Amino acid sequence: NAGVTQTPKFQVLKTGQSMTLQCAQDMNHEYMSWYRQDPGMGLRLIHYSVGAGITDQGEVPNGYNVSRSTTEDFPLRLLSAAPSQTSVYFCASSSGLANTGELFFGEGSRLTVL
Amino acid sequence: DAKTTQPNSMESNEEEPVHLPCNHSTISGTDYIHWYRQLPSQGPEYVIHGLTSNVNNRMASLAIAEDRKSSTLILHRATLRDAAVYYCILPYSGGGADGLTFGKGTHLIIQP
Numbered sequence: 001n002a003g004v005t006q007t008p009k010f011q012v013l014k015t016g017q018s019m020t021l022q023c024a025q026d027m028n029h030e031y032m033s034w035y036r037q038d039p040g041m042g043l044r045l046i047h048y049s050v051g052a053g054i055t056d057q058g059e060v061p062n063g064y065n066v067s068r069s070t071t072e073d074f075p076l077r078l079l080s081a082a083p084s085q086t087s088v089y090f091c092a093s094s095s096g097l098a099n100t101g102e103l104f105f106g107e108g109s110r111l112t113v114l
Numbered sequence: 115d116a117k118t119t120q121p122n123s124m125e126s127n128e129e130e131p132v133h134l135p136c137n138h139s140t141i142s143g144t145d146y147i148h149w150y151r152q153l154p155s156q157g158p159e160y161v162i163h164g165l166t167s168n169v170n171n172r173m174a175s176l177a178i179a180e181d182r183k184s185s186t187l188i189l190h191r192a193t194l195r196d197a198a199v200y201y202c203i204l205p206y207s208g209g210g211a212d213g214l215t216f217g218k219g220t221h222l223i224i225q226p
Contacts, residue, residue, distance in 0.1 A: 043158065107156060
């Protein structure tokens with residue numbers, strides 16, 4: 001009954017370091033996406049994918065890279081972390097598009113950049 | 115981007131119905147109205163979504179105004195476990211991207 005699994009749950013980075021947030025889903029969903037949530041705010045779309053080999057930018061893509069080599073996995077890479085990227089990151093998947101379907105979210109990855 | 119307006123917070127009593135309002139006057143004709151909720155330190159959880167007609171599921175009902183400029187999420191009998199932030203959401207439409215636009219939501223407080 002895994003659903004959407006995110007790792008790590010917590011991470012502290014220094015400015016300039018790189019890292020990858022992992023996201024995996026076991027529901028055979030074609031659509032996957034990454035959001036960030038800053039304190040007291042709603043979620044903002046970073047990147048999304050409608051299937052293996054296809055990715056596109058969302059509302060706040062700068063500073064983040066993604067790839068989708070398999071249906072199950074959708075990693076989010078920070079190439080050179082900045083304090084402004086301190087946030088909670090959520091991965092979500094759906095069997096259809098975001099507008100018409102139900103998104104399943106992971107439990108989140110809390111990132112602090114010093 | 116189509117935006118939604120919700121009250122910052124609402125309070126209700128346990129075992130009573132709760133009506134959570136949302137205004138979305140700039141909604142487009144093909145935009146579904148979505149509701150998600152988020153408990154502390156958890157990811158958002160799907161509640162319900164609809165296009166034009168009222169919708170019901172095991173969690174809630176969604177009443178959509180005839181002009182689609184507003185909607186109301188109805189929790190028929192609130193429990194303490196329903197205390198959460200409730201988001202009324204429209205699709206994100208910037209640059210053709212496919213995702214949802216979350217605002218700040220309504221913090222629902224349930225009194226025992």
